[in-house]
Amino acid sequence: MRVMNFGEVANRLFGGSPGRGQSFLYATEQCLVQSMARAAPRWIAPAHLSMIGAGGAALAAAALVGCRSWPELVWLVPPAMFINWFGLTTDLPLARLRGGELPGAGMSHHVSELFSHILLIIAYGFSPFLTLRAAAAVLVCYLLFSSYGYIRAATRHVQQMAYIGLGVTEFRILLAFWPFAAIALGVPASQHDPLPAIDVAVIGLALVAVLGLFGKLFKDGRRIAAASASAAQSSDE
Template identity: 30%
Template sequence: MTDSLQSGPGTLDRIQQNFLAKAERRLLTWLCSRMPSWVTPDRLTFAGVIGAVMTFAGYVASNWGAAWLILAIIGYFVQWFGDSMDGSLARFRRIERPSYGYFIDHSCDGLVTLLILAGIGLSPFVTMDVAMVALAGYLLLSIHAYLSARVLGEFKLSYLSAGPTELRLMLIGLTIMMMMLGYGPGLFGRWSGFDIFVGAVGGLLIILFIGQTLITGRRLAHKDAGLL
């Protein structure tokens, strides 16, 4: 899925090719048409951050009982609703504020990612150092997306046919497995199976960042060579 939006001085092509993109877009459009007037994009952005705080709290509280992970799962749904609906509602109502929206939305994305992965690292299921590897991978890929938006005018929202929504669903599945399996001695020393999974995802994100950097760099080199 590719569409365009104004952001700052130019136009960005939003490239969204994840599995659920079309179905999610239909759902968001349906929801936008039914939102009461008091629901605004700013309030939805705030709701998304609150959802991340709920997820953080659920993971931290799981040190005192796995049932608290239900709060983390609810937080994911609240965060999806706020994060996915804020820009969608602004475009649906034609009340976009391109520079403000781009800046606030992605600033909040960084905070949300930190809250979620720090919460996972503070849970008894995943060590903090492994969670920080995943955080680094996600933020590196985000940096690539923001740089590409600046130099190419393209804002890529998905990689390997997966985007933020698929990632949330994966984390919800991981959280359900945490509730079912509990925690105990790791299979690989101090690292549990959950550590291995989260670390592998983080490693994959870092590899994607390196690969996309090389691809984009080559593309820009050819583009600039044509200007000489």
């Protein structure tokens, strides 16, 4: 089994391979994204789109926190998340289309994406739509799944883009429209309860997700061990 060098691993990690598109919206999204990349003017660089995406996340985060004093800011969250989606789903396809330096473009993309999601989850903790405890549980899950995705890409050369059909785009949709669901469920009014129902629900789901991740880790570990044993046996023969 050939060992990949650093450049090849970086290329796979930071934009060289589209990876496994397993999310529900992946196929439709890719058609739309490719059309937007082809229509992009020449003066727009992939790094510009990454920064636009990060800026959309910053705007959404500011609106979420600001909703404590100005509830009408909630209407800024969906369009800001659309900006985030546009920038961070078009930057890498644009780089590939123009034959750009994919590891560099990928680095900008992944840094902006990590910044965006972490900032948004923290902002939700300071918003009326989620408690700090629930936001902390979501953040822990996000960091665990993200870390495992990058480790899996480096060790198995597979970039996992979605779990059980839910990918980054589905996560963005949830972040964009959760404030309205939270208002309908009465989450803002329950934040002063000793144990809000939203905390029980989110922490319970987080525990299930973490257990599922450990199960996947065990399964992948067995596959890697079996592949290594098979390769060693083949080399001995």
